[in-house]
Structures are given as structure tokens and as C-alpha cells.
Amino acid sequence: MEHQHKIKKDPCKTAQPMKMGAHNHHATMIEDFKKRFYVVLILTVPIMLLSTIIQRFMGVNWQFTGSSYILFAMSTIVFIYGGWPFLTGLVSEVKAKTPGMMFLIGFAITVAYSYSAAIVFGLKGMDFFWELDTLILIMLLGHWIEMRSVMGASNELELLVQLMPSDAHKVIDDKVHDVKTDTLNEKDIILVKPGEKVAADGIILEGESYLNESMLTGESKPVKKVAGDKVIAGSINGNGSFKVTVSHGAKDSYLSQVIKLVDDAQKSKSQTQLLADTAAKWLTIIALVTGISTFLYWFLTGHTLSFAMERMVTVIVICCPHALGLAVPLVVAKSTALAAKHGLLIKNRNAFEDSRKITTVVFDKTGTLTVGKFEVSKIVSLNKDLKENEIIRLASALEQKSEHPIATGILQKVKDLSIKIPATEKFNAIAGKGVEAIVEGKKILVISPGYLKENKITIPDGFTADDTETVVFVVVDKNMAGYITLSDKIRPESAGAINTLKQENIKSILLTGDNSKVAASVSKTLGMDSFIAEVLPDQKLKEIKALQQKGEFVAMTGDGVNDAPALAQADVGIAVGSGSDIAAATAGIVLVNSNPNDIVSLILFGKATYRKMIQNLVWATGYNVIALPLAAGVLYNQGIVLSPAIGAALMTVSTVVVAINASLLKVKYTK
Incomplete structure (x- = not known):
């Protein structure tokens, strides 16, 4: 951002504020899973007590005429009502030709239910309604917990959305009217009272205060703002009150752009996410192939149909690529929103x-x-006919159209000296080298040492500037008039x-x-x-x-x-x-902010984020490597075998571990 002249322009006006529908939909789904979980939980007790295998385990016989039909009826409610999210998910994934987690769970519970129903209506064997019930119960609980974790990971974005106040105090003819923030337009004037949030981006018209911008920029100290300073919508006012001239409507505000940016970044897929997606697809294929192979192996080696079925269902449940599918998105949601809160x-x-x-x-x-705040340290005239004040007056005419820090320093000096800035004609920026224009009939150039070197102009005698000073030369009608030195801490x-x-x-x-x-x-x-x-x-x-x-x-x-x-x-x-x-x-x-510490924070946070992703991917795949053979029954002869419910519990635990690990991500932020 060296001595080039950035002409003032309107801020970009493309961003739209994020809609809150997605967040509300998420909350509704959490409530839905919670309700289904409690209904299934209530039915679990009678289903367990009516199951033959549980009665044998307890050493009782509570069978009576029609008990198997009551068990079937209650299990049907569990299968249809409790399993509904997984069954509809199965249909959606089949339609989209992307079989994944919902397909596997839906397939597993359908197999378990169909087989058990066939037993009730005459097929020889042992039903496993209770396994079906506990499997659905644990899967509902797992989804409920996981969705709350996902929502927690997105909470930083939600906090950004909530920063924007819904109401503003609009000033019309010295009277204050309370209006909705989204009705504000450019050039409206609003009043910001002590302790309130600033309702719109703008420039302070009158008054002064200290503003807390930490949620927007990561700057922890309150910043003093006076007339002429820019303010950001969502920052929190201290004890003063002030009026603001609104720069643009709510949808174009800085905060809305940030929210849009975070939302887009959370939805975009990186290379790590694509790697995880590919692994999840392969895990789905492995689950189906291993599940069917497990069923065929146990059934063809003389075990009962129900045992072979149970092995297959357990393998398919354990193999659900749920944790793998969440490993990266959860970290993405957390890191992107958390970074935005810290001005990254x-x-x-x-x-x-x-x-x-x-x-x-x-x-x-x-x-x-x-600091980027240049202050004029010296004005030197090389022309006996031009005084120092005249040199800076002519230079300021050209610099008034620029936002560059050097221009700001020159204009501040002119203001301090109470010099009136003249008008310019035929203004032209010389990229990276300076500016030229006609002022009061004279051709004026304000140029860098690089321009002198490039045009083989010798630096004048008597030129002195220390190593920390930046110099601009002033040329009037092709004659070197003088130079201005500025220093930047x-x-x-x-x-x-x-x-x-x-x-x-x-x-x-x-x-x-x-x-x-x-x-x-x-x-x-x-x-x-x-x-x-x-x-x-x-x-x-x-x-x-x-x-x-x-x-x-x-x-x-x-x-x-x-x-x-x-x-x-x-x-x-x-x-x-x-x-x-x-x-x-x-x-x-x-x-x-232009703080170099932010660059360091960014690099360290990038490394921390990547570590979290890899930790989650290692956990999600490593768990399957160990749990899958146990579910298939490789240690059956040693008496170690996993039931579908334990498989579901392990899968849920792996998903929750991934969610918790993502939520522990922090920005190492030093000021």
C-alpha cells in the first residue's frame, strides 16, 4: 500500500444479509429428534419386558396369548415413528444416487424389522425387536446430541447475526423517530445513545464516544470516535451519545458482508472436505459389502438366520460414515465464524x-x-520564490482526491496550518509514482524518488532526509520547487x-x-x-x-x-x-485491522484448524478399523461379540467425540 493514489469510491454493494431460516429449521429438527427419542424411550420398557430373549435372561416367562402381536404393534410404532427420519433419509439418498449414513441406518432398521415381523407371522427363529428398538433409540439420541453440537459450532455466526440491532433512532427535523434498521437509507441521520449498538455503518456527524468493536474486528480495547470518524454497525457504544450520517442501507453494511462471507465460506468445500466426502462414500460401499459378506459367512457356516442378520445389522450400523461426514464440516463451521469474530x-x-x-x-x-499514519516532519523549499506554506498548499490540492496515508498526512498538516486548499484540473494518478494536475494555471507534480530515478532527474543539492523518512518531491512547471518529508512510526x-x-x-x-x-x-x-x-x-x-x-x-x-x-x-x-x-x-x-499480529494469528489458527480436521478424520476412520471386525464377529469364538445397540452406541460416541473436538478450537489471539 505504498505511494499509489487510491481514488475514493463507494464500498462494494453486493453482499446480502444471511437469512435466518436455516437456523430456525435446525432448531425445529433438534426438537423433532428430541420428541421422537422420548416416545421411543417410553415404549422401550414394555418392548424389553415382552421380548423372549430378555425374559430368558431374567429367568421368567411372561408370555401370554397375543403377547407377540402386542410386541409387534409397539415395535411397528417405534420403526415407523422413531425410524421415520432415517427412512425418509434413505429414500432421499437413493433418489440422489448418493447412498450414505441415512441409507445405511434405514437399510439396517428395515432388515431388522422385516425379519422380526416375519418371525411373528410364522417364520422359525428368534425376533430381535428389542435390538431394533434400542438401535433406533440410540440413533435418535445420537442425532439429537450431534445436532446440538453442530448448532453450537455455528453459534458464532448466529452471534454475528444478532449483533445487528433491529431498531434505530432516526433524526428528522431535530425530532427522533424509532424506526426498523432495515428501513434506513444512505444519508439518513441516526442518534446512538449510551450503551446502545450502532444501527448502521456511517460517519459521526456530531458528538464523540468510545466504541467497543471487539466482536467485529477483534480489537479488544474500546476505540475513541469523534466527528468525521467511521463507525461500524453492531459496535457497542460507551457512555457518550452521537449522531451518525448513514453510509448505506443494512444489506450493504460491513456486518452483512461479513455474515454473507462466513456463510459462503462455511458452505464451500475445501480439499480436506472433498477428501472426507470421498472417504465417506467408500465407507458406505465397504459397509454394504462387509455387511452382506458377514451375513453370508455366518449363515452358510451353520449359524441361525437371526444371528447372521444381527451380525449384518451391527456391521452396517458401526460402518455408518457419520463421524467421518462431520469431521471436517464441524471444524469448518467453527473456524470460519470464530475467525470472523477476531477480524480474520x-x-x-x-x-x-x-x-x-x-x-x-x-x-x-x-x-x-x-502505523500508516504519516506526519509531515519537514517542508523544504528549493525555490527562493516559493515559501514552505506555498509548497504544501500546492501539494495538498493534488492529494485531496487520494486516500493514501501520505496524502492524509499532507492534508492534516494543511488543516493544522489553516491553509485553504485550491481546486485542480486535469488530475492524473501516475501509478505507484505520484500524481499530476493543473493548479491555478500551473502544472504541478507530487512525485516519489522512484519517478526522479526513472526520468533521470537528479535529486537536488541540499536534500536531506533520515532513514525513516518518506519523501515526496513537488515540481512546478517542470522546475523542482521543494520536497516534503513524512515519517511513519x-x-x-x-x-x-x-x-x-x-x-x-x-x-x-x-x-x-x-x-x-x-x-x-x-x-x-x-x-x-x-x-x-x-x-x-x-x-x-x-x-x-x-x-x-x-x-x-x-x-x-x-x-x-x-x-x-x-x-x-x-x-x-x-x-x-x-x-x-x-x-x-x-x-x-x-x-x-492492519495489525501484523493478526497475520501471525491467522497462520497459527490455520495450523490449529488443520490439526483439528486431521484429528477428527483419524478418529473417525480409526474407530471403524477397530469396531468393524468386532461387529463382524472375528472374536466370536473368544466370546466377544457386539450387539446392534452397542454398535449404535459406539457410532454415536465417535460422532460426539468429533463434535466435541471441533468445539475446542480456539484462536490464539495476542494484542
Whole structure:
């Protein structure tokens, strides 16, 4: 984000707020599973007491005329009412030609029910209605617990949605009217009272206060806001009250864009997710093949039909790819929403998961490693006819159309000196080198040292600037008029961030459009590995490519708009300080603050997220490797055999372990 002039523009207006229907649907499903579970639980006791095998185990005989039909009737209620979610799931998966977990459970309970019903109506053998009942009971309980865990993983997103207040105090002709937030339009004026949430993005018109933006940007300290400062919808006001000029409607707000971004990222599938999906499909095939093979083996080796059936049902239940199917999505839901709460906005899941491979981080200097707030330290006239105030007055005319930190520094100095800024004609930005325009009939250029070098213009005698100062030269009608030096402080957090990267064996390189002396000074002060100075935006791309050709896995941090080509070329593009340009940035990840610690947090969080995914995948597959042979009966001769209910319990436990493991994910966030 070096001395290039980013012309002011409207924030991107494409994002729509997330609809809450999906969340409500999820809550309804949880309630449905809970209700079905309790109905089946009530029927479990009489079903168990009427089952022959349970009576034999208890040493009693409670059989009476028609008892088998009562048992059949109650089991039919359990099968149809309790098993309904699995049976409808089976039909859906068959229609979609993607047999998975619901297909396997539906198949298993249908086989168990059909066989047991045939026993009631004359087939020789032993029914296992009680196994069917306990299998459905445990599967309902497992789904209920799992869905609550899934909802918990998405709760961070829900919290983001709830940040947006539903009402606002709109000011019309000095009277305050309470209106719905979604009715606010650009240029409306709203009042924000103490302790309230800001209802819309905008600029403070009058008043001042401290705002808590931690839920939006990860910035833990309350931030002082005065007239002219931007405010974000959803941030919490302190003790002051102020009026805000609304920048845009609710659907275009920063928060709505974040919610949309998180929602999209949670739905998108990364390479790890595709790997898990493939494994789940194979597990479904293995379940069916192993289940049928187990049935044939036991039945053809002289065991009873009911024993062979029971083995098959247990194998199919154990093999359900449920934990495997949830292993990655739960971590994705948790990590994406959690990152957004800390100001790390993931646009591209693959870029985020690839952050664990980063070997080199290329830092833009201004506003990332430095505060980005340039202050004029010197104004030097090289023309006896032009005073210092005249030089900065002419320079400010050109800089008033720019948002660049250098421009901001010059304009602040003009404001401090109470100088009136003149108008410009034929304004033109010279990419990465400066600006030119006609001011009061004179052709004015405000240019960087790089422009002088490129156009073979000698730096004037008497020029002095220390290593930490950035310089712009002012040319009036082709004559060197003078120069302005500005200084930008290094952020207090920068040294710690670079040091943490070193501990992680990640190289840090400074890539800047600034002069070599400034770059060398900043690089040396922070203990960075190297620096590349006086680089124009189009050359940044070449430098990134050169690093990649040396075998480095490169993360590039820079302004989301100005550094777009380089960000797109980098293996992981990280746009910093581009809150209003979320959707416009080419980077895979957008950091709301320009804090270098956020970049470190992102890399560490990416590694932690990947670890969680792998832990879940290892658990979900490892459990099947051990449980499947036991379900098939390999240790039957040693007296170890699993019933369908135990199989269902083990499957539920594996799913809950995966859910709990995902929920333990945390952002290591240091300020």
C-alpha cells in the first residue's frame, strides 16, 4: 500500500444479509429428534419386558396369548415413528444416487424389522425387536446430541447475526423517530445513545464516544470516535451519545458482508472436505459389502438366520460414515465464524487451510508493519520564490482526491496550518509514482524518488532526509520547487509478530515502494530476513513469482485493491485493513485491522484448524478399523461379540467425540 493514489469510491454493494431460516429449521429438527427419542424411550420398557430373549435372561416367562402381536404393534410404532427420519433419509439418498449414513441406518432398521415381523407371522427363529428398538433409540439420541453440537459450532455466526440491532433512532427535523434498521437509507441521520449498538455503518456527524468493536474486528480495547470518524454497525457504544450520517442501507453494511462471507465460506468445500466426502462414500460401499459378506459367512457356516442378520445389522450400523461426514464440516463451521469474530475474514477455504504450508510472509510496509499514519516532519523549499506554506498548499490540492496515508498526512498538516486548499484540473494518478494536475494555471507534480530515478532527474543539492523518512518531491512547471518529508512510526506489535514467525521457521520479507534507506531501517529494526524496496505495484507480482520459483510457499499481505495482482499470485493472499472492500478484494483472506499480529494469528489458527480436521478424520476412520471386525464377529469364538445397540452406541460416541473436538478450537489471539 505504498505511494499509489487510491481514488475514493463507494464500498462494494453486493453482499446480502444471511437469512435466518436455516437456523430456525435446525432448531425445529433438534426438537423433532428430541420428541421422537422420548416416545421411543417410553415404549422401550414394555418392548424389553415382552421380548423372549430378555425374559430368558431374567429367568421368567411372561408370555401370554397375543403377547407377540402386542410386541409387534409397539415395535411397528417405534420403526415407523422413531425410524421415520432415517427412512425418509434413505429414500432421499437413493433418489440422489448418493447412498450414505441415512441409507445405511434405514437399510439396517428395515432388515431388522422385516425379519422380526416375519418371525411373528410364522417364520422359525428368534425376533430381535428389542435390538431394533434400542438401535433406533440410540440413533435418535445420537442425532439429537450431534445436532446440538453442530448448532453450537455455528453459534458464532448466529452471534454475528444478532449483533445487528433491529431498531434505530432516526433524526428528522431535530425530532427522533424509532424506526426498523432495515428501513434506513444512505444519508439518513441516526442518534446512538449510551450503551446502545450502532444501527448502521456511517460517519459521526456530531458528538464523540468510545466504541467497543471487539466482536467485529477483534480489537479488544474500546476505540475513541469523534466527528468525521467511521463507525461500524453492531459496535457497542460507551457512555457518550452521537449522531451518525448513514453510509448505506443494512444489506450493504460491513456486518452483512461479513455474515454473507462466513456463510459462503462455511458452505464451500475445501480439499480436506472433498477428501472426507470421498472417504465417506467408500465407507458406505465397504459397509454394504462387509455387511452382506458377514451375513453370508455366518449363515452358510451353520449359524441361525437371526444371528447372521444381527451380525449384518451391527456391521452396517458401526460402518455408518457419520463421524467421518462431520469431521471436517464441524471444524469448518467453527473456524470460519470464530475467525470472523477476531477480524480474520476467510473468503477462500483452501487459502486458509494452505496457511499451514507458508514458508515466507511478504509484508507491505505502510499501515501493516507501520502505523500508516504519516506526519509531515519537514517542508523544504528549493525555490527562493516559493515559501514552505506555498509548497504544501500546492501539494495538498493534488492529494485531496487520494486516500493514501501520505496524502492524509499532507492534508492534516494543511488543516493544522489553516491553509485553504485550491481546486485542480486535469488530475492524473501516475501509478505507484505520484500524481499530476493543473493548479491555478500551473502544472504541478507530487512525485516519489522512484519517478526522479526513472526520468533521470537528479535529486537536488541540499536534500536531506533520515532513514525513516518518506519523501515526496513537488515540481512546478517542470522546475523542482521543494520536497516534503513524512515519517511513519513502526507499530509496537510488529517486532513481536516478526519474532513469532521466526519461532515458527517462517521467513519475513519487506516489499515496499518506499526508498531503500527507509526499507533497510524498518527491516533491520524489526529483525526481518530481507527487504525489497522501490517496487511498483506491477513489479510486486514479479517479486512474488521469483520467490515461488525458489520453492517458497508465499503469503503476501497488502492493500486489497492496490496490490490485487500480487495478492492473486501469492499462494495465500492476505488483504489488510480493507473492511469496506471485503467482496472486492482478490485476496483469499481479509484482515479487518492492519495489525501484523493478526497475520501471525491467522497462520497459527490455520495450523490449529488443520490439526483439528486431521484429528477428527483419524478418529473417525480409526474407530471403524477397530469396531468393524468386532461387529463382524472375528472374536466370536473368544466370546466377544457386539450387539446392534452397542454398535449404535459406539457410532454415536465417535460422532460426539468429533463434535466435541471441533468445539475446542480456539484462536490464539495476542494484542
